[in-house]
Structures are given as structure tokens and as C-alpha cells.
Amino acid sequence: MLARYVGALFSALILLSPPSFAISSEPAKEKLRAMTMAVRTLSYSGKLVYQRADVLANLAFQHDVINGKEAARLRRLSGQPLERAQSGNVLIEAVPGPDVLRQGYPLPGMINAESTQIFEAPYQITLGNVERIADRSAQLVLVESMDGHRHSYKFWVDEETSLLLRSQTVNADNQTLEQFEFSELTVGPQTVEIAGGQEALQVKVYPITEPESVLQFSPASWLPAGYQLVSALPSRAGSHRVYTLVYTDGLGSFSIFLELTNARPEPDMQAILGPTVALGKDYALSGGALRVTLVGEIPPETGKTIIDALDVDGLKGLLSRTQ
Numbered sequence: 001m002l003a004r005y006v007g008a009l010f011s012a013l014i015l016l017s018p019p020s021f022a023i024s025s026e027p028a029k030e031k032l033r034a035m036t037m038a039v040r041t042l043s044y045s046g047k048l049v050y051q052r053a054d055v056l057a058n059l060a061f062q063h064d065v066i067n068g069k070e071a072a073r074l075r076r077l078s079g080q081p082l083e084r085a086q087s088g089n090v091l092i093e094a095v096p097g098p099d100v101l102r103q104g105y106p107l108p109g110m111i112n113a114e115s116t117q118i119f120e121a122p123y124q125i126t127l128g129n130v131e132r133i134a135d136r137s138a139q140l141v142l143v144e145s146m147d148g149h150r151h152s153y154k155f156w157v158d159e160e161t162s163l164l165l166r167s168q169t170v171n172a173d174n175q176t177l178e179q180f181e182f183s184e185l186t187v188g189p190q191t192v193e194i195a196g197g198q199e200a201l202q203v204k205v206y207p208i209t210e211p212e213s214v215l216q217f218s219p220a221s222w223l224p225a226g227y228q229l230v231s232a233l234p235s236r237a238g239s240h241r242v243y244t245l246v247y248t249d250g251l252g253s254f255s256i257f258l259e260l261t262n263a264r265p266e267p268d269m270q271a272i273l274g275p276t277v278a279l280g281k282d283y284a285l286s287g288g289a290l291r292v293t294l295v296g297e298i299p300p301e302t303g304k305t306i307i308d309a310l311d312v313d314g315l316k317g318l319l320s321r322t323q
Contacts, residue, residue, distance in 0.1 A: 024125040038162035046185035052178040052274035117250030121226025133165040134182040149224035177275040222309035254296020265289040
């Protein structure tokens with residue numbers, strides 16, 4: 001008991017240590033590397049609880065690797081029936097009625113963590129205690145932001161399989177913004193029953209298509225250390241051309257949407273839901289506005305700084321050429 005208390009106190013001290021003492025441990029990095037591999041390569045299924053802001057949901061999850069391709073299914077067990085799935089390059093969603101329910105539940109087996117990039121970002125990665133999750137022994141891995149421009153993470157990794165059993169996203173005040181935890185986990189091929197209920201489900205299929213070309217241009221004159229531009233793609237929203245930029249540090253990510261409109265500039269916008277922030281800012285132009293929207297898992301102040309540092313004149317020229 002005393003050893004466990006000392007271990008918990010040591011973990012708390014790590015979280016409160018100043019950046020000058022930040023040293024990531026190699027065992028912690030290896031555990032994180034093994035986790036990012038296991039969640040993508042193993043077949044497993046189970047039940048989990050997901051929480052974000054005022055959202056609390058019971059979910060069933062299934063992950064398989066079929067002919068070298070990942071397949072994942074997520075079924076909501078409480079409230080209206082809902083199911084989402086991904087198989088190779090196809091996303092499938094089954095929802096009741098004509099309205100699409102609010103998106104947001106993460107797929108725990110499809111975590112997009114890139115360990116190499118994480119290690120290059122300003123995170124301190126250390127080991128915490130060994131705890132019991134879903135009746136399994138799990139090693140806590142602490143991934144702490146050292147610059148205040150990204151969230152911190154806590155991962156509980158199964159000691160036997162390296163699967164992710166529990167995840168928390170926390171802010172600079174160590175408040176939990178989003179979390180999920182498996183209550184049951186079965187390793188090996190299984191089948192999760194399809195979403196059921198009294199209402200008929202409409203099924204929507206969304207092909208994932210790779211763009212023929214990626215325009216590598218970043219208008220951001222300032223970015224937090226470790227974030228890299230991974231795509232810059234033109235698309236359309238109605239009759240307007242939208243330019244989408246995606247940045248990631250290997251764990252957290254954010255997107256910037258750029259659009260030239262004929263409408264008058266709108267007031268600045270901000271919305272926060274769990275770890276996700278949405279910021280909007282319009283720049284007045286002759287006969288319209290340049291609309292900039294940032295959405296991602298970063299602190300609000302960081303998002304505002306990124307938007308304020310954009311090369312507005314360069315953006316005007318870029319979007320004019322892509323119309």
C-alpha cells in the first residue's frame with residue numbers, strides 16, 4: 001500500500017514538474033510505440049464508456065484486420081441506435097431517420113497516433129502506476145505537454161497485448177476533457193451485433209478517396225513546435241471553393257478551413273466541446289470576406305494565436321487562383 005501511495009505521489013510530481021526537468025523515459029516511449037502498433041494490427045472487441053463534456057455513452061467496439069486491411073465497427077448501446085464502421089477505404093454510418101446524429105465518438109482501435117512524430121514534439125513521456133482496467137493489468141503512460149500549446153494524454157496500456165484500455169485527454173489544469181474506458185475486452189475475432197431498435201435505419205456510405213494532388217502550402221507564419229502540415233486540399237462547400245489545411249503533432253491535430261465569400265464579415269466565433277475548439281474569424285475584403293475557421297484538439301489561446309499569425313495577403317492570392 002505504501003509503495004502504491006509513493007508511486008501515485010511520484011506520478012503527480014511528474015505532472016507538476018517544470019519543463020526544465022522534462023526527460024522522457026525509453027521504457028515509456030517503447031510502451032507507447034507498442035500501443036500504436038497493437039491497436040492497428042490485432043483483432044479485438046469489447047464494451048466501453050465514452051465521456052466528453054455533457055456526453056456520456058455506452059458503446060460496443062470491434063476491430064479486425066482482414067486481408068491486411070483494418071475494419072472497425074462502433075455501436076452505441078444507449079439512446080437512439082447508431083452504428084459507424086470503417087472497412088478499408090469506406091466509411092459506413094447507420095442512423096435512424098433522415099437526420100445525421102452529431103459526430104464525435106472516437107474509434108479506440110483506429111487511434112491515429114504516430115509514435116515517431118510524437119517523440120519529436122515537446123511531450124514528456126513517462127510511466128505511471130500499473131492499474132486494473134477491464135479486469136486486466138494496465139500500465140499507465142503519461143504524455144505531458146511541455147509548452148502549453150497542446151493537450152496532455154494518459155494512456156492505460158494492456159500489459160499482455162499492448163492494447164489501449166483507457167484514454168484521457170487533459171488540459172493544462174489537469175482537468176479531463178475527454179475519456180473512454182473499456183469495461184469488457186475480448187482479444188481475437190468476434191462479432192458485434194448490428195445496431196437495433198424500433199426505428200428503421202438509413203445506411204450511408206462515404207468512400208475515402210485519395211486526392212490526385214496535394215497542394216503543399218502553409219499560410220501559418222507561426223505554429224507550435226512539432227506540428228506539421230500533412231495535407232492542403234481544395235474542396236467545395238456549395239458554390240464556394242474551400243481550402244483545407246490539416247496539421248498534426250502525432251497525437252493532437254487541427255484543421256484550418258479557408259473560404260472567400262461574397263457575404264459581409266461576421267463577428268469572431270468560438271465554441272468548445274471537450275478537447276475540441278472551433279474558432280472563426282472573417283477578414284474584410286473588397287466585396288466580401290476571407291473566412292477562416294480552425295477546428296481541432298488544441299487549447300483555445302493557441303488556436304487564436306495561429307489564426308492571428310496567418311499570412312492573409314498570401315491567402316487572398318492562393319484562394320483567388322483556386323476559384
